[in-house]
Amino acid sequence: MVQFYDKTFASRLLIGTALYPSPAIMQAAIRASGAGIVTVSLRRESAGGRIGNAFWDLIRALDVSVLPNTAGCRSVREAVTTAQLARELFDTPWIKLEVIGDDETLQPDVVGLVEAAGILIKDGFEVFPYCTEDLTVAMRLRDLGCRVIMPWAAPIGSARGITNRDALKLMRARLPDVTLVVDAGLGAPSHAADALELGYDAVLLNTAIARAADPVAMANAFRLAVESGRIAHDAGLMGPRDFASPSTPVVGTPFWHAVS
């Protein structure tokens, strides 16, 4: 089980609701993923908060927790306003906080992120900040009261998997009590398994599933990978070694030959 503020979930996969060929395929993919939390973009999908009622009904029918996001916001003020709009519309204190600092890479503006997180937490929000792998930023967010932190694997939609493994390992080691989610940049189920094997609590995905030729089958593949990665982490992975180490003794090889 994984904890997101005061709620617990069996699934360690969070899934987005954008870019599917149709809402029916979106529903089927979300069900196949087993996810208990879906993210909804207030800006991209709904034109200033006027989300289509029919589309909203289709999301509600899934019986999952909704995590509204501030995708596309480029300033603290914009992100705070969008979060307040989302709280009214979706009736939840949860907000995935995204403040974009660079249009080329869609990299989070971590300075603006920390500022916006502080404002929103004082206002009673439960913030899920989308950040880079920078440890000190994550520590600031924790100190402000974020109990969930979501560093990227790679830029949004880039499908590159974890590009700075050492930094993500360090963050896991230094923030053992925070729910850590790898968000953005995962392209293949193996990338998701990788994140769970590193000890991350969950992953958040959208494009890799929604834009697959068969989104429902891909959602299932990610579900299995996330389960597999977590089981492997709990089972205790062997670390990498510099030399071959046979699992059975190589009978007949004199030891002085084996070390030459």
Next chain:
Amino acid sequence: MNHHARTRVPESIDIIGAGIAGTWQALLFAQAGCKVTLHERGDASMTESTGHWAGGMLAPFCESEAAEPLITRLGLRSLDLWRGALPETPFNGSLVVSHPRDRADFERFARLAEGHRRVDGGAIADLEPDLAGRFHDGLYFAQEGHVDPRHVLPALHEKLRAAGVPIEFKSAAGPDDFDGAVIDCRGIAARDTCPTLRGVKGEIVTVETAEIALSRPVRLIHPRWSLYVVPRANNRFLIGATTIESEDTGVSVRSALELLTAAYSIHPAFGEARIVAFGAALRPAFPDNLPRIVAGNRTVTVNGLYRHGFLLAPALAEVTVAHVMGERTDAEVVRCA
């Protein structure tokens, strides 16, 4: 009575909605020998119709990137019906290009869409001389066509009048106002009887410039939307369209920026173009984004054409006529109420 007759021709048929779906229904029912009346809530300008803001792309292969095989199948049949009804319809293909940064999405499009061949910079320049030197590779869909909805709809209405089909504009008629057979083609207005129907906002902009000419729709790969620039008469171009899950019909600044940037990045001459109009319409869609013909006792509802109104309307009309006449039922599209 001849009980062996395979076909049954209804005495009269009232069709509600003179948009592209209803117009094709009227045309094919009239051709099948029925006495047809077409009813429309708006006036003859048809500015309230979703099709007023449509791109009018007849692109079954391009659409196969994101749509189900059913769309391609019906779309291909529609191409023949368009050729038959309006032989002057241009079928000179469509061109798909992308910026280097969207390379991965371009390759994905090439993999998922059928019916194209790859073209290099030279071949693109041969097809569209004004795009010479701007793109190094693209996809050419030779068999596709396009129509201008604002010309084609009045032309089809004229054809109907010539065939003796009255069109009642400013009509308040609903599906329950008739004793005989009714074909309900009200689109998004039919939500009172189709609870799962939703509106999906599409925004477009029309611009005018004499500095560039295109002879076919040019589609630009975009990470979220199918964006295209469609040439129109009198140096005009339609740039569309966004796809947003909202039932609001305003055009946002963000969408305007994305549409205009797309055109500008296809050719900088669009930077000097004059903006003619912004517009938005709600495409009627069911949750699977597929069209449906729902056959009740007296009323047949044809709806959910989504982004594919001009592509699907002729084939859906043919399927409806065949079902109502008792000739055959296309089980992939026709459902019982």
